[in-house]
Amino acid sequence: MKENDGKATRKTILQQLVIALLATSIVVVTVKRFGESNWHASSLRDEHNRADDTESKAAVANLADITAAEREGGNAAAVSPPAPVGDKTLVKFVFSNLDGEVGKEGEVIVRLKPEWAPLGVKRIQELTETKFWDECRAFRVLPRFVVQLGINGDPSVQKLWRGKFLEDDPVKASNTRGTVTFATAGPGSRTTQIFFNTVNNSRLDNDFVPFGEVESGMDVIDRVYSGYKGTVDQGNLQSLGNMYLKKNFPKLSYIKTAIFISG
Numbered sequence: 631m632k633e634n635d636g637k638a639t640r641k642t643i644l645q646q647l648v649i650a651l652l653a654t655s656i657v658v659v660t661v662k663r664f665g666e667s668n669w670h671a672s673s674l675r676d677e678h679n680r681a682d683d684t685e686s687k688a689a690v691a692n693l694a695d696i697t698a699a700e701r702e703g704g705n706a707a708a709v710s711p712p713a714p715v716g717d718k719t720l721v722k723f724v725f726s727n728l729d730g731e732v733g734k735e736g737e738v739i740v741r742l743k744p745e746w747a748p749l750g751v752k753r754i755q756e757l758t759e760t761k762f763w764d765e766c767r768a769f770r771v772l773p774r775f776v777v778q779l780g781i782n783g784d785p786s787v788q789k790l791w792r793g794k795f796l797e798d799d800p801v802k803a804s805n806t807r808g809t810v811t812f813a814t815a816g817p818g819s820r821t822t823q824i825f826f827n828t829v830n831n832s833r834l835d836n837d838f839v840p841f842g843e844v845e846s847g848m849d850v851i852d853r854v855y856s857g858y859k860g861t862v863d864q865g866n867l868q869s870l871g872n873m874y875l876k877k878n879f880p881k882l883s884y885i886k887t888a889i890f891i892s893g
């Protein structure tokens with residue numbers, strides 16, 4: 631009896647191992663294919679300054695790099711961040727690695743404008759309250775255009791937010807230098823990615839609604855490292871997080887902390 635039981639157990643363990651191995655292979659293949667498709671989706675342009683209006687819009691359409699399929703699936707993901715309290719309209723971002731150099735820090739104060747974008751502001755407040763911004767790297771910096779960030783360095787955190795799409799706020803303000811705006815991949819696709827307009831990008835106004843404005847620290851935004859331009863693969867960043875960035879893009883500037891301050 632004992633021996634038979636032992637054999638049976640060994641056989642079961644072997645079966646489980648085979649199943650686990652199969653499952654792992656499927657996951658690996660899926661992740662790999664997903665990464666590749668994202669790579670193709672993010673054909674990036676650096677010559678936006680000289681590009682005509684249509685080209686610029688196409689470049690910005692890649693800002694969030696989200697496929698329709700993810701949008702469908704993502705809406706089910708539910709996290710309940712704490713409700714915004716009081717008038718939390720002033721956020722201080724401490725940036726680090728300015729000019730791509732360790733230890734160089736600076737502060738950027740952003741005034742949120744609920745009158746411009748009530749839904750957008752609410753999301754920014756939720757993200758600030760849950761410390762989402764900490765360690766977020768400015769992974770796409772196109773000189774004389776935008777400084778973009780808002781993919782969390784921890785893939786498990788990013789996964790919670792990635793599918794939480796916001797309805798659009800109607801257009802109120804213009805994307806002039808110093809305004810801050812959600813990146814999108816078309817209507818109803820705002821999640822967590824934002825960009826600072828570093829020049830007058832008013833040509834984006836039809837599709838991108840600013841939610842706030844830099845009150846002080848545009849000189850800091852201008853020192854966010856721009857040497858990698860648009861070469862970061864957003865698919866790899868989504869799945870591997872800051873491990874991918876630290877290894878391949880060590881000079882990226884990043885947000886050390888972001889907190890509400892009183893005005």
Ligand SMILES: *[C@@H]1O[C@H](CO)[C@@H](O)[C@H](O)[C@H]1NC(C)=O
Pocket residue numbers: 806830831832
């Ligand atoms: C931004 O550019 C637009 C279009 O050229 C112009 O109408 C607007 O006055 C500019 N805004 C600022 C603040 O310079």
